[in-house]
Amino acid sequence: MIFQPATPLSGVAGLRFLERTQATQQETFDKSPVIARNVANFHEKIGSILTAEELVADRQLLSVALGAFGLDDEIDKKFFIRKILEEGTENNDALAMRFTDPRYRRFSAAFGFGSSLGPRTGEPDFAQRITDAYKTRQFEIAVGNNDTNLRLAMGFKREISEIVASEASDETKWFQILGSEPIRAVFDGGFGLPTQFKLIDIDKQVETLQERTGKLFGSSSPSVFANSENVDALLNRFLARAEAESGPSGNTPGFAALSLLQNASSFGASARINLILSNG
Template structure:
């Protein structure tokens, strides 16, 4: 059974529709044959996997693992993912800790290939990985038509997690700036162009904090533990995105009318 999550015409209106219907639509989506097939395969095969090499050699297992952590675009970078999984998460100089994007570290820790077999068995939570896969699959289904809503759903989860971390506010901001999906939320909410990413990182941090304070009254990431503060950013991101699309459509319509005249 195939099912497309219903969000109207996307944008902020679609976001509000999804808020009202999320639980029901998640229940229906969970019966999707393709999603169930991947979940069942992972449940049956993953317990047999003992090394990172075995995991990356199995396309379906690797798809579930990468999608669960928002890294599915790396599905063809198998050598790189293997090195990530074999990296020591307790060594500050290891590859996985040198990467600014902490999704790779979460993947490494969840699959625990660097641990001894006994330690790994204690740490592994296959059901948690499967749940994350289903959540991301739901979001991906929407994102195939309305990328902005997929980004907002991801941000709702990921930013709240960063907000609760026991690290400095600047470190939290650097994690957001290092994540392509989260960066797109803030750059979109504040109408920042592609040139923003080319600024020195300290300048980016300063600008982002300043703009956030003007919008929410605080420049901290910790404030996003509250849904109200995060909702302000997501609403602005979705509305500005919708406005830009409408503006582009109007310009296209005008240009077409001129060409026809």
């Protein structure tokens, strides 16, 4: 059984609560039997894994490897994953390099099976780096079981910093943002863009994000999100809009009182209707 993180609040208040309590909750989560067992197994075995073929052949190892990069859903695509790993990232024609989603490139580069320098699985701190990322992402998934928007917000804070810190051009960074469904969900929601937005021409999407970013943050460059205040500002917009669109919930402050008022109003209306009908 896996520890389920506490998320008593939604929206901006919920994110602040998670930020205050995450260290403690994460520690408890990491001790969950499934998580602890997967982590221990990875530490024990990964140093002897020297090829992509060996990694994809061990489902438990592969689940941690993919989970560390948010690629959990790819677990059954063994041929695809093996190709991603074996082709590496040094050649622009490599499979991982063809995706705008940066997760595949990071995954392939981290393991180094397709690198001219050879696999990195034997490096002293390799297992720790991968399992730390795995535990963080699994915690976010567990949060998402209660509140999808909070999971998106947590993932956004972690991933946007990786994108803006890269040496890629601004244009490439915008394509990477659009290529990551969780990250673009925060941008789309924060900027109030319609669901049909993702269906328009990709260059127009980039242009729109640049325009909205420039108006709100004074620059159209993704580098503005290297500033934590700007990250928080966009997340606040995203969470506020999401909460407004979904309406009040059991986690919304004052929800109980609002429910009582609504029920009382409905009861009063029903009583009046029954009175009218009885006097028909």
